[in-house]
Amino acid sequence: MTTYNHMVFIVDDDVRIREALGELLESHGMRAIAFGSAGDYVLADKPDVPACLILDVELPDINGLDLQKQIAEGDHPPIVFITGHGDIPSSVRAIKHGAVDFLTKPFCDADLMAAIETAIAQDRERRSERAELTMLRQRYLGLTPRERDVLPLVVSGLLNKQAAAELGISEVTLQIHRRNVMQKMMAASLADLVRMAERLEIPITHSRRTGGN
Known part of the structure; x- marks a missing residue:
């Protein structure tokens, strides 16, 4: 053909x-x-x-x-x-x-x-x-529920300590989830992950704390 x-x-x-x-x-x-x-x-x-x-x-x-x-x-x-x-x-x-x-x-x-x-x-x-967006959606679906919670906090610019406090988990656990998100989304950098989140229209709904627990 x-x-x-x-x-x-x-x-x-x-x-x-x-x-x-x-x-x-x-x-x-x-x-x-x-x-x-x-x-x-x-x-x-x-x-x-x-x-x-x-x-x-x-x-x-x-x-x-x-x-x-x-x-x-x-x-x-x-x-x-x-x-x-x-x-x-x-x-x-x-x-x-x-x-x-x-x-x-x-x-x-x-x-x-x-x-x-x-x-x-x-x-x-x-x-x-469109093909790129489809690929990003497939990667996003591969995240665990907790990793999907972590992603919007990470791309919002929160420090690990602040993001961990938002989720009520330890900073070490947050760092593990963050690393998994970066790997599964195949993001080369935080800026790359931010761009992906924007393409996926992922809402940021945290309280934007500026420090402390």
Whole structure:
């Protein structure tokens, strides 16, 4: 089975546009799958690779801008809009909701290719960040309940003595848990652990004591 490291989805009801875009992308070494309607695109099985969605504004079943809104919460690639009837309000709406570009037909091939490359790069970065977050969550789930208690205290900047007092354990026991947290989370430093906690949105709920027991 052939695999690709990217994909460009084309949604346009004009078969001539779909064919022309397909030929353009092929000439640049890019793979594309074309659809004649938004419904066909939504229902289709799609390869799990960095991608870009070239989306016409005027479609037979739904306005492209409305489709953008509907799929905003899902796992869809960055969008490059194309339209034969562009207007400022539509372009502003599209860009405001995350579109990479809004091109009016006839557009320059170079402008379209630049937008596609930007979109694929954005999607590749998003996928990388998502994979990293998934990995961090798996590491976090590998912590014991007590280690999960220790983590927010450690990243808050409390001294070992202060964190131990928060949990009602000895400083030595706290140090053992702290070391285990660092190892299991594969944190190279405290700053690295803080960054991980921020990515995981771990709440800090201790009383922030400044010293003593």
